[in-house]
Amino acid sequence: GESVGLHLPTLSVQEGDNSIINCAYSNSASDYFIWYKQESGKGPQFIIDIRSNMDKRQGQRVTVLLNKTVKHLSLQIAATQPGDSAVYFCAENMLAGNQFYFGTGTSLTVIP
C-alpha cells in the first residue's frame, strides 16, 4: 500500500493551547486527504478533509494545511479541550481508486 506516516507518535498539550499534528505522505498522486479522530474502542470519526487543489481548509476549531511540494499535511486544533484527547490519523486517497490509506496515528493528550 501507499506510505503515509506521522512525525510524532505522541503529543501532550495544556488545555487551551493550540495543537499541531503532522503527517507525511509519499504518493505524489494522492489528491484527497482526510483527518480522522479515534477514541479508544471506537471507529474513526471524520474531522476535516482537503483536496489537492487547496492549500488550506478551516473547520470549527480545526485547520488542515496541505503542502504538496514536500508532501506534508498538518492538522491544527485551536484551544484544545480535554475532549480532543484521542488518536489522530491522516488518510490519503487517489480519486481514481476506492482505497484510503492511513498513516501511523498520533496520540494527543490534553492536560487539564
Added chain:
Amino acid sequence: AAGVIQSPRHLIKEKRETATLKCYPIPRHDTVYWYQQGPGQDPQFLISFYEKMQSDKGSIPDRFSAQQFSDYHSELNMSSLELGDSALYFCASSRRNEKLFFGSGTQLSVL
C-alpha cells in the same frame, strides 16, 4: 442520521474456525470499505466495493473473502482463523470519492 452499522460488536472464535462480519452502509452510499486494526496500529485497508462490485484490494489474506449484496450490505468472511487475526474490523461507507464514515467495528478475538 443513520450511520454505518456493523455486527456483531464482539466475536470470539477459536483457531481454524470461520467468522462472518456484517456491515450495513449508510443509505445511498455506493462504496463500502473494510479495514483491520490491530492494537495500537493504524487501520489497514483490506478491500472495497463500489456498486456491489469489488473495487480495490489491499492487504486482505487469501483466507478472507468479502462481497456486497444487492441491498448494499457487505459481509467479510474469514476462514481458518489464526491468532494474528485478532483485531478490530471496521467497515466504512461513502459516496464515491467522498469522505468515509466508519462503523463502531467488530472486535474479533481468536483463542
